[in-house]
Ligand code: UD1
């Protein structure tokens with residue numbers, strides 16, 4: 001988007017989180033809170049994003065490389081934070097989105113509508129609002145004859161104003177010329193000893209600058225995360241949306257309450273997810289699989305069609321071929337399992353030698369007996385049989401069609417079974 005740049009305020013001390021970790025770095029469904037918003041804004045393709053950092057700047061900087069970062073040395077409020085970004089806009093005359101780092105659920109489409117409203121109304125400032133059931137702790141939007149005159153914070157609101165359920169989400173777009181000169185005029189809030197960005201609204205109104213607004217119908221995207229409770233709420237909102245998406249695509253989730261599925265996981269239709277199962281990010285599962293109960297499918301795992309993964313099975317960075325069965329109490333890490341393989345109960349890959357992770361490759365139609373330990377790097381050939389309780393040591397590959405057994409396993413001869 002031409003002539004649109006963004007400032008994201010992320011310098012606040014996040015006191016209400018009661019944490020040693022800076023708030024923007026707290027995980028919300030496998031990504032930092034702030035990354036949700038930076039991903040969304042990056043998707044909008046604005047010209048540039050300026051991140052205002054302060055509290056925890058060193059830690060946050062490490063995770064957010066490639067952004068233009070400016071330092072708010074003392075946390076003097078959201079108005080002061082915007083001022084800290086001023087020098088980044090010297091030779092610029094377009095529009096500036098101002099966003100808060102702790103509103104991770106804002107949608108790209110909503111920001112687009114905010115921008116459209118701003119441009120078509122030729123406003124100096126356009127504010128994103130929402131009507132919510134419980135407006136407590138948010139800034140309230142005060143209107144006169146339908147147009148916004150000011151935003152009052154909960155602490156400064158009269159009882160009548162507190163009754164208003166239209167809130168300030170904390171997402172605005174300004175013309176550059178109606179942002180910095182007016183933010184400069186904001187006075188210190190006596191109660192909180194902070195310069196509130198929200199006070200700029202009334203200053204603009206008094207100066208007869210046109211103020212617009214866009215109100216989103218989806219109140220769930222308004223959430224600002226200040227405490228662990230709000231973090232939990234945001235978690236549930238994302239979870240519910242993800243469950244809905246998967247179900248609409250033909251996946252059965254028996255018990256969404258005890259199940260977690262990362263929003264970005266890809267799952268084929270007619271797959272059934274049994275209770276107490278966790279499916280993490282970067283996971284692909286094919287059609288017609290049965291997963292769980294009590295399965296944990298970790299990042300980097302790719303499961304083909306009609307695979308059965310049963311209770312207490314953990315898979316990480318592992319590929320599983322079609323029709324294979326891994327049904328009980330198994331850990332496979334960095335493994336490649338072919339098709340039509342049967343992995344017996346309690347099979348473990350010893351993939352980590354204390355320094356490095358190694359691969360275990362199991363060929364098509366292999367049969368791994370219960371309680372086997374496969375010490376990586378190791379290969380089990382196609383159609384081979386590993387006896388119950390065997391320990392197959394590193395690099396002692398089992399030949400295709402071979403049978404091994406024992407501790408450590410010795411080669412005994414040729415396999416004489418057929419899986420099907
Ligand atoms: C703010 C708004 C409120 C709105 C709500 C939406 C103000 C004064 N109030 O309240 O109207 O309804 O968000 O969630 O803006 N920050 C800095 N430097 C500072 C202080 C804050 O960068 O010195 C950043 C924070 O990191 C945060 C954002 O500004 O991302 C908002 O600050 P926060 O303290 O969370 O404001 P709220 O009380 O939530």
Ligand code: CA
Nearest residue numbers: 102224225226
């Ligand atoms: Ca907040």
